[in-house]
Amino acid sequence: MGKEIAKLPSPLAEKYRATAKLDALRAAEYARLDAGGHVYLDYTGGGLYAEAQLRAHLELLRTHVFGNPHSSNPTSQAMTDLVEGARAYILKFFNADPNEYCAIFTQNASGALKLVGEAYPFEPNDRYLLTFDNHNSVNGVREFARARGAHVTYVPVLLPDMRLDQSALREELERPRVKGNNLFAFPAQSNFSGVQHPLEFVEWAHARGWDVLLDAAAFTPTNRLDLGQVKPEFVTQSFYKVFGYPTGVGALIAKRETLKKLHRPWFAGGTITVASVQGDKYYLSEGEAAFEDGTLNYLNIPAVEIGLRHIDAIGYAAIHERVTLLTQFLLDGLNALHHSNGATLVRVYGPLDTQQRGGTVTMNFYDAHGRAMDHREIERRANAQNISLRTGCFCNPGGGEIALGITGTELSQCFRQPGHEARFTIDDFRMCVDGKSSGAVRVSVGLVSNLADVETFLEFAASLVA
Ligand SMILES: Cc1ncc(COP(=O)(O)O)c(C=O)c1O
Numbered sequence: 511m512g513k514e515i516a517k518l519p520s521p522l523a524e525k526y527r528a529t530a531k532l533d534a535l536r537a538a539e540y541a542r543l544d545a546g547g548h549v550y551l552d553y554t555g556g557g558l559y560a561e562a563q564l565r566a567h568l569e570l571l572r573t574h575v576f577g578n579p580h581s582s583n584p585t586s587q588a589m590t591d592l593v594e595g596a597r598a599y600i601l602k603f604f605n606a607d608p609n610e611y612c613a614i615f616t617q618n619a620s621g622a623l624k625l626v627g628e629a630y631p632f633e634p635n636d637r638y639l640l641t642f643d644n645h646n647s648v649n650g651v652r653e654f655a656r657a658r659g660a661h662v663t664y665v666p667v668l669l670p671d672m673r674l675d676q677s678a679l680r681e682e683l684e685r686p687r688v689k690g691n692n693l694f695a696f697p698a699q700s701n702f703s704g705v706q707h708p709l710e711f712v713e714w715a716h717a718r719g720w721d722v723l724l725d726a727a728a729f730t731p732t733n734r735l736d737l738g739q740v741k742p743e744f745v746t747q748s749f750y751k752v753f754g755y756p757t758g759v760g761a762l763i764a765k766r767e768t769l770k771k772l773h774r775p776w777f778a779g780g781t782i783t784v785a786s787v788q789g790d791k792y793y794l795s796e797g798e799a800a801f802e803d804g805t806l807n808y809l810n811i812p813a814v815e816i817g818l819r820h821i822d823a824i825g826y827a828a829i830h831e832r833v834t835l836l837t838q839f840l841l842d843g844l845n846a847l848h849h850s851n852g853a854t855l856v857r858v859y860g861p862l863d864t865q866q867r868g869g870t871v872t873m874n875f876y877d878a879h880g881r882a883m884d885h886r887e888i889e890r891r892a893n894a895q896n897i898s899l900r901t902g903c904f905c906n907p908g909g910g911e912i913a914l915g916i917t918g919t920e921l922s923q924c925f926r927q928p929g930h931e932a933r934f935t936i937d938d939f940r941m942c943v944d945g946k947s948s949g950a951v952r953v954s955v956g957l958v959s960n961l962a963d964v965e966t967f968l969e970f971a972a973s974l975v976a
Pocket of ligand 1: 554555618619620621645647697699700701725726727728748
């Protein structure tokens with residue numbers, strides 16, 4: 511490790527050494543990474559869990575009898591206590607006032623987004639404003655908005671940094687539907703470019719009469735989100751992205767007051783106080799219960815609290831610092847790579863420094879004649895070296911279209927081709943944007959990434975130099 515740190519410029523080396531506890535943690539709790547020779551660079555896809563999380567969860571399950579929560583029998587009550595404890599811990603973790611916010615358990619961030627989309631009271635001429643840079647599960651909310659006659663507007667991001675066009679955003683925010691329902695959605699961090707969009711947008715939007723949906727899924731793995739400071743109406747979250755285990759649990763953290771104006775499209779077991787067959791009537795529960803359909807993933811929910819406590823014990827300061835340093839090292843290393851004729855090897859989509867950006871770095875590789883190399887081929891080669899990275903557009907088509915220069919006109923032409931009214935495969939898409947890359951390569955560093963991981967990737971990238 512000392513040898514690797516020597517590669518860092520000395521102020522960075524000093525800072526890196528200050529995060530050495532993460533190396534000890536990796537050795538003790540994530541030994542399977544190095545034992546298996548893994549170079550894991552897909553933290554934006556999914557976080558990794560510590561063995562201690564598994565031990566603690568298993569011990570809990572092994573030593574208790576748990577029944578379906580929300581009954582008064584002893585096994586049910588024991589489970590209810592843990593579920594409610596985890597719910598309270600989530601709010602504490604995000605410094606959310608329990609009188610102001612509640613935590614609704616969902617399957618994942620997408621489940622949380624769907625809850626908002628289907629229940630937000632969009633009416634004709636209301637507005638759904640969102641950034642080009644969004645995960646598809648945020649884009650998908652537009653279908654609910656449109657179906658109810660609301661206007662959907664996208665605010666572009668600008669090359670080369672892929673930051674939001676702030677003047678376009680201000681212009682749109684100035685035009686809410688007066689006395690209407692106006693929802694603005696953006697990601698705290700892009701899962702495409704790693705850009706961290708300013709959280710001040712939340713207040714800008716509030717001041718102009720908008721509700722705000724903040725997608726925190728790519729942000730919270732390496733950054734503290736403080737809901738005592740930033741107060742969006744809705745925050746969406748997948749816990750496996752933060753601490754790897756368990757999958758299948760996410761949360762919608764929502765303002766209690768705003769929940770009152772949502773209209774759920776149905777009722778289900780658990781969401782009502784009373785429902786009657788003969789009386790043909792139902793009464794929705796208050797608060798979080800109204801949004802949790804059927805039986806929760808209750809045995810896994812205590813593992814969420816275990817995971818959050820794990821992050822708390824490490825501290826975001828160290829995680830954030832480590833990720834920032836590695837990201838800088840990665841960006842500098844990639845930028846320094848050129849073909850022997852001087853041509854650029856790598857084009858990074860997004861900021862080249864670590865100001866307001868996270869540890870997600872997306873790029874394409876170019877040959878010595880400036881032709882894009884197929885990202886699928888890059889992935890195949892990386893796979894062969896046990897490097898886990900991700901290629902494609904990462905469910906963020908707006909980010910991809912801007913980065914790759916694919917225009918709306920081109921896309922409309924593609925989608926209008928005969929035979930493509932209802933079906934369009936990824937291969938059809940590739941054929942249609944022939945000549946342009948249809949995707950990119952994404953590497954992302956996280957909780958227990960180290961310099962050796964980044965070094966290995968840079969060596970891999972250097973092997974593509976001609
Ligand atoms: C920014 C962002 N939002 C939302 C999601 C959706 O998360 P999930 O697939 O866990 O629902 C992801 C997943 O990659 C993401 O990166």
